Amino acid sequence: MSDILLRGTSLKKDYGRITVLKGVDIDVAEGEAHVVIGPNGAGKTTLFKVLSGEVFPTSGTVSFDGRDVTRLAGWQRTRHGVGRTFQMARIFKELSAFENLVVALEAKKRQGTSALELLRLVPAASIRDEARRILAEFSLEHVSAWPAGSLSHGDKKTLELAMVLAARPRLLMLDEPTAGMSPADRQRSVELIAGLMKGGGLSLLLTEHDMQVVFGLATRITVLNYGEIIATGSPEEVRSNPRVREVYLGHDVSAA
Amino acid sequence: MTRLSQVGLPQFLAILALLAGAAVALPGIANPGIVFLAGLAVIEIVIALAFNFLFSTVGILSFGQAAFILVGAYGGAAAIKFAGLSLLPALLVAGLVAGLLALAIGVVALRRVEGVYFAVLTLAFASLAYLTVGKVAVLGREDGLTGITRPAVDLGIVEIPVVATTSFYYFIVAVGVVLTAVMWFATNSQFGRVLRAIRQDQERAGFLGVNVQGYRLAAFVLAGAVTGIAGALLGPWTQIVTPDLGHWIQSTKPILQAMLGGAGFFWGPVVGAILFAVLTYATRTLVGITEIVTGGLLLAIVLAIPGGLLGLTGSLLRMIRRERSR
Ligand SMILES: Nc1ncnc2c1ncn2[C@@H]1O[C@H](COP(=O)(O)OP(=O)(O)OP(=O)(O)O)[C@@H](O)[C@H]1O
Numbered sequence: 001m002s003d004i005l006l007r008g009t010s011l012k013k014d015y016g017r018i019t020v021l022k023g024v025d026i027d028v029a030e031g032e033a034h035v036v037i038g039p040n041g042a043g044k045t046t047l048f049k050v051l052s053g054e055v056f057p058t059s060g061t062v063s064f065d066g067r068d069v070t071r072l073a074g075w076q077r078t079r080h081g082v083g084r085t086f087q088m089a090r091i092f093k094e095l096s097a098f099e100n101l102v103v104a105l106e107a108k109k110r111q112g113t114s115a116l117e118l119l120r121l122v123p124a125a126s127i128r129d130e131a132r133r134i135l136a137e138f139s140l141e142h143v144s145a146w147p148a149g150s151l152s153h154g155d156k157k158t159l160e161l162a163m164v165l166a167a168r169p170r171l172l173m174l175d176e177p178t179a180g181m182s183p184a185d186r187q188r189s190v191e192l193i194a195g196l197m198k199g200g201g202l203s204l205l206l207t208e209h210d211m212q213v214v215f216g217l218a219t220r221i222t223v224l225n226y227g228e229i230i231a232t233g234s235p236e237e238v239r240s241n242p243r244v245r246e247v248y249l250g251h252d253v254s255a256a
Numbered sequence: 257m258t259r260l261s262q263v264g265l266p267q268f269l270a271i272l273a274l275l276a277g278a279a280v281a282l283p284g285i286a287n288p289g290i291v292f293l294a295g296l297a298v299i300e301i302v303i304a305l306a307f308n309f310l311f312s313t314v315g316i317l318s319f320g321q322a323a324f325i326l327v328g329a330y331g332g333a334a335a336i337k338f339a340g341l342s343l344l345p346a347l348l349v350a351g352l353v354a355g356l357l358a359l360a361i362g363v364v365a366l367r368r369v370e371g372v373y374f375a376v377l378t379l380a381f382a383s384l385a386y387l388t389v390g391k392v393a394v395l396g397r398e399d400g401l402t403g404i405t406r407p408a409v410d411l412g413i414v415e416i417p418v419v420a421t422t423s424f425y426y427f428i429v430a431v432g433v434v435l436t437a438v439m440w441f442a443t444n445s446q447f448g449r450v451l452r453a454i455r456q457d458q459e460r461a462g463f464l465g466v467n468v469q470g471y472r473l474a475a476f477v478l479a480g481a482v483t484g485i486a487g488a489l490l491g492p493w494t495q496i497v498t499p500d501l502g503h504w505i506q507s508t509k510p511i512l513q514a515m516l517g518g519a520g521f522f523w524g525p526v527v528g529a530i531l532f533a534v535l536t537y538a539t540r541t542l543v544g545i546t547e548i549v550t551g552g553l554l555l556a557i558v559l560a561i562p563g564g565l566l567g568l569t570g571s572l573l574r575m576i577r578r579e580r581s582r
């Protein structure tokens with residue numbers, strides 16, 4: 001197997017007296033598309049939060065690219081190459097779609113150059129061009145000047161993904177990237193993500209309820225149930241796992 | 257150049273020049289009493305701009321801006337009176353002291369609490385500063401520091417005396433113009449873009465690699481320092497600084513002024529502060545009830561027009577345009 005990019009070891013997370021994660025071991029290998037599935041409330045989003053640094057685990061460790069990042073804040077992990085989207089797309093609602101991308105691109109650029117960039121009044125020509133190119137690439141040109149808050153649900157998700165990719169992450173974490181989308185939008189998203197993976201240099205960790213999306217993208221599947229991993233393996237292995245069939249009562253998994 | 261007009265630089269410079277021109281022309285047409293109030297108004301404009309920068313750009317609600325006025329005023333006055341500094345270094349000292357206080361308050365309060373809780377904490381810190389300053393012997397306890405002179409502005413090659421009231425008034429206007437430009441730049445540069453993004457969604461900004469707490473702290477320190485420098489102009493202008501500069505009323509003033517003019521606009525606090533000064537002047541003869549009349553009027557306006565005067569003007573203009581296009 002290839003190198004491990006992200007590794008969570010014995011992750012536990014308590015919210016008060018509720019234990020949401022009960023000692024989860026998970027990893028993402030370089031170049032793989034690892035999909036976490038599980039019923040509502042299984043702890044998928046919580047696992048994402050712990051892995052990305054939005055919250056710290058009660059116990060356990062997280063390492064990225066061989067270094068321990070358990071106590072690094074989310075913004076620091078982002079700088080090391082972790083990118084993530086949220087279950088409910090988060091964007092800067094009052095800024096235009098174009099400005100959303102400018103903010104993302106400028107944040108990335110500042111890490112490489114000096115903080116004097118902050119004094120710039122107008123975004124650099126290279127940033128503006130890049131923002132326009134990305135908007136075109138993601139078919140968002142027609143909403144470029146719109147306040148991002150007024151975009152359709154699908155476009156918001158696409159914009160958020162475009163912003164995250166603007167930071168050129170090595171690991172992309174997507175929490176239900178197609179939730180609430182129309183079947184057409186959903187199909188387009190799957191193609192988009194599959195295309196990104198083909199480009200190389202990117203690893204994927206995502207959660208999803210739609211089995212067509214899951215089996216369309218996954219090179220590996222992990223099943224989370226009540227904060228515990230009950231199965232992990234190739235799509236075929238997971239599909240034929242009796243424990244998984246029991247949790248899902250056969251319906252979606254066998255249908256896909 | 258079209259790029260710069262997109263961020264509104266020419267428009268900003270035009271309005272700033274217009275306002276500065278009006279302020280400079282004032283002593284030629286108005287009596288000294290009005291000029292004195294205008295000097296205070298310029299200082300209050302800067303204080304209100306700094307408050308609104310925190311409120312509307314960064315999304316931080318501070319109820320304790322008086323603390324920075326207070327330490328700025330005392331810092332500047334002490335630098336002149338005890339250390340014999342000339343004017344610009346004295347302002348620098350004031351900005352430094354106020355900035356450090358903002359840093360201390362920010363480190364303690366900013367990462368712990370949000371919104372109203374933060375506002376209440378700033379109010380508590382400001383009350384503490386107010387009570388403390390009133391008890392320090394070298395600072396004159398409740399009587400404050402009196403007899404603050406107006407040292408010359410030392411520009412290295414030339415020394416400009418600003419002892420005369422009109423000269424010092426021009427100095428206040430000059431500092432006001434510079435600080436207004438600083439606040440505009442902080443709002444509209446890449447720094448301001450990051451702050452606006454943070455205000456709209458801290459989590460998203462963080463997961464773009466932005467050190468959210470660092471930026472919020474930097475913005476809080478900047479606003480504190482600017483407020484402190486404005487406060488330092490008060491001593492030489494009124495010849496006295498008292499603990500009352502740190503009274504909570506001084507913290508509510510910039511809030512009211514920003515809301516009055518329109519907190520959603522850069523120029524909102526400026527409009528609000530000017531109107532505030534005009535109201536104060538117009539009601540000056542109503543001995544004893546000035547505060548009640550001004551307060552009542554302000555409250556009525558703020559309640560009647562939530563977007564402030566600039567918001568109202570905007571809607572009126574849109575209405576007229578729609579009528580015309582019919
Ligand atoms: N901040 C919190 N405080 C207390 N309990 C929480 C908190 N966040 C999540 N939980 C609980 O933890 C459990 C797992 O939540 P989580 O959002 O991780 O599930 P999920 O697998 O993402 O579900 P879904 O498929 O519905 O998105 C739920 O029972 C939820 O109520």
Ligand SMILES: [Mg+2]
Pocket residue numbers: 044045046087175
């Ligand atoms: Mg979830």
